[in-house]
Amino acid sequence: MNRLAEDDPREILKTYVSRHGLKFTRQRELIADVFFNSQGHLRVEDLLESVRAIDPQVSLATVYRTMKLLTECGLASPHRFGDGHTRYEPAETKEEHHDHLICTACGRIVEFLNEEIEELQHRVAAENGFVVTNHRMELYGLCKRCHGQLDQ
């Protein structure tokens, strides 16, 4: 539960930024804070809204630029679930990779882990001569609630 300094995303960002001759601005700090304290799967527009609740001057462009920066330093990862919006979630480590279930009725997004599938993916890739660096797997359908509602 206790977060060590070297695991704190804010510290990672600070280090990355300084090592690259970049600057740790008020906006970057705010956007990163909002992002890491959110539930994930947020669109840039959503982040902007939350950010502007605190500082109404922040621009959309800056949120885009900051999320790109967070992606570069390995703290965020973008996902596109097909609704034309890029959604960001805190980056995962290799050991805790997860995939997504997306409810096409209510938009709910559920994360899941499955080691067996991961292994099979690597096996299939190897059979085809590929070395996999990353993958995406999304299962679209109806969640329990929406499936129930459609039944009479």
Next chain:
Amino acid sequence: MNRLAEDDPREILKTYVSRHGLKFTRQRELIADVFFNSQGHLRVEDLLESVRAIDPQVSLATVYRTMKLLTECGLASPHRFGDGHTRYEPAETKEEHHDHLICTACGRIVEFLNEEIEELQHRVAAENGFVVTNHRMELYGLCKRCHGQLDQ
């Protein structure tokens, strides 16, 4: 090898179109022909190029509209592999669903089938209360050729 009339995409399109009060135009026929005689995974721009080699008057908008129509009648399926372009491939039947391996170096796209993974996907979904209607799985990495080149 012999394609029956009811399996011929052109016939399926003709039927769909007439049942819906739509028209089987010269452009639709041409675009469908080009599409079904191509290797798949083509962008709309690519299709337009091939189509214009035969009829230079065809517009981009018509190719977009036709690919949407082919998708509606179940003959084509769109994929987005993350380069900002929608790619179309001939629709698959339920029994022959496949997924993709994408080489991030040369762009090569390889299709594969894996029943085991499909089963696991449904199991995982069920465990989370989901009924899956469709899914996407893409494995990104380096194909044999590109992987070899990077080695010294």
Next chain:
DNA sequence: ATGACTGCAAACCATTTGCATTGAT
């Protein structure tokens, strides 16, 4: 002081759409 960052507005770019004309039925 330097040069990276920001906010703004304009640009991008794949895709969609309005409209007058054309063409399949």
Next chain:
DNA sequence: ATCAATGCAAATGGTTTGCAGTCAT
């Protein structure tokens, strides 16, 4: 003849970028 489809150009919408002023170092 009817009304859907086409070609064109303009619009859309998420995202990016140029630029002049601002701010972290």
